[in-house]
Amino acid sequence: MGEDARAARGAGAAAHGSAASAPRASVHLSARACLGRLIQLEANSMKVTDVRTFLVHPGSGKNWLFVKVETDAGIHGWGECYTQSDRDRSIEAHVEELARYLIGRDPYNIKHFTYMVYNDFASKRGAMDLYSAVSGIEQALWDIVGKSLGTPVYNLLGGACRDKIRVYANGWGMRLTDGDGERAQARVAEGFSALKFDPFPGPWRTHISREDEDAAVDCVRGIREAVGPKVDLLIEVHRRLAPMHAIRVARRIEEFEPFWYEEPVSSMNIDALADVRRAIDLPVVTGEELYTKAEFREVLEKQAADILNADVCNCGGILELKEIGAMAEPYFVIMSPHNYNSTSVALAATVHACAVMPNFLITEYFVNFAEVANAITVDPWRVEDGYVALPTGPGLGIELDEEALEHYAYKQFPARSLPQFGAEGP
Template sequence: MKITDIKIFLVDCYRTNWVFVRMDTDEGIQGVGEGTLEYKEYALEGAVRHLRQYLIGKNPLEIEKHWHDIYRDAYWRGGPVLMSALSAVEMAMWDILGKVLRVPVYQLLGGKIRDQVKIYVNGWFAGAKEPEEFAEKAKDMVKWGVRAMKWDPFGKAYMNISNSELDRALRCVDAVRQAVGKGVDLLIEGHGRFDVPTSIRIAKELEQFKPMFFEEPVPPDNLDALSEVRRKSPVAIAAGERLYGRRSFKELLEKGAADYIQPDVSHAGGIWECRKIAAMSEAYYIPFAPHNPSGPIANAATLQLAACTPNFEILEIMVSDVMWRQDVTNEHLAFQDGCIRIPEKPGLGIELREEACMEHPYIPHDLRHYSGQLTNIRPPQTVRYFLEK
């Protein structure tokens, strides 16, 4: 079997653009992958084109060899662009291998240890501004069956936060906690906003609300700073969505910088690299809670990891999405009692619909984190795409 082509699709999804790849073979079996890289989609597209030059004519079943050779020969190793491109094509190769052997990818990684995985929802707060609005939206999630939810209550703060801004953020967290009760997990997002003393101050204030974790309190490029926050924080710290490859996570683990690790399968190096990262963290008794707010193919790949990874703790997922998410793939997710069932189809269990992708071409979008527009994460019309019970 040989790879004959790799096609790239940039698909607008309001918050950013999904970046999908389809890998073709001379035996007619196709694989799909995703490397969605928020706000750097053209750079990612170019990187995939570079990898295409290497991969055409190669056997897609030799996944470890190709990953090794691409990483070795990149010269400029690591970073979000190369690693996201490598993630996308690696996913597609696993998809092909699963289809050849007619088994889900998880079966190739040691077999399933769970039938379903607990989720926490992101994006549930879309459009909310005041604490009372967050509370009402949180109640709706609980009625629907959600048992964990994440959001960033810190407005447009950066590095430090005023007393009035912090008070507003804490009132928001309090309102949500009062609305959902003690039985629902709250996860507080930091988006790498704060300096060390501000992060510690916030963590101490959050303790009263018993969050599951405080995510990415400091920027991702100094693990010593993160380690200092974790050392003084009374609440668990999560991080890793902007780290790439096992070597970065080795440093994070050795420094004791996080209580939960959050590699993203579409950025960190793909399925097998994330499985290796999870195994490393398992040796430290650190739970694996991957970053996963992207598109349907990245979600499908993360579900394969959820099936077979012993220390997989919880899955992030967007609670709703653009109306055309249901059109661009055949994604079908079964949700019940706060969990999503693991799919059983061969490969990643998902197929790309090329014509639908092309109906929603690339549109540039800007980062909203420091503009006060953070909750404008979804368009006026959205769809909950996992409604099966």
């Protein structure tokens, strides 16, 4: 490491101390002061001392999992892991196992740690739970590095391409019923110019009835009539359709000019997804069930999607998301990161990654999570006119209130109403 980098690193750690939230200007020290910190750093470089987890119950949807990484320099970092219903504790267990291999390491060596996890810890056999765990840790390490240098994380990733990030509203109509038009109008009144929703009745099966197709088309029509032509409608399918249904429904809703058609079929079969894309005139989105760069390669090579929606909390973290975006650029594919997570740490990590991607379009904001996310955040982020402004503070620019986290401590959700055995099969 060069003298300038070491000097800046030592200066940032000394200036922030345990507060880790001082304004950026406070770490601009003189060259002599930096040299003094360099000597100090040579004797005692920063090391990770602890990794803590916080499972939070927001009251609806799913539990959230936060990671706090602490160092001997008094600087800590926050991250967030993707969770699913009934899998939150297993993901937390992965974080705890990974902590054994992180404690004692230099938090600056982010790429080395994630590479070691994928190749050595997991023996190249990772899955969603592991990738979610390492994603949360990775974010926390970036938060530490940014705080120690006194600069936002996006400045460490090449610098921002924009000064604000467009978001779309999700979570406003999780179970669409009568009155969904009014709910959509309410989100538009709040400033959102893009709404995502799933118009299909359950359960999630590949072959659906004509009645279900009609219901989906009627739902899209109703939302379009409610909000008018200028609001972008993002159609979510949740990987539930066979290609023939996905194609037929897409053609029927084209008249309502959807902004996109998300995961019409599972990305487990990239050829089928590519067939759907070639058969319709709507932008196809996929990626939330794919992890790390390796799993996005086939999507790009087979030209199976127009838009990738990798999630910073399960794809491998901030740097992995940025690299997926870089892979997509020469294929003229754009990035719209998925974010079925809290609107606190996960949103912050997403914003920093989106800031540095030239091919970014829009990202996700769950309005039904905002109240609790704001309650646990020291200085909550706000959406204004459908955008989130880039933070200017060091690191991720967000801090959680640990007392508030205890107030929303983990509770197990009731067992879900999964399909039972019956005449129609599974």
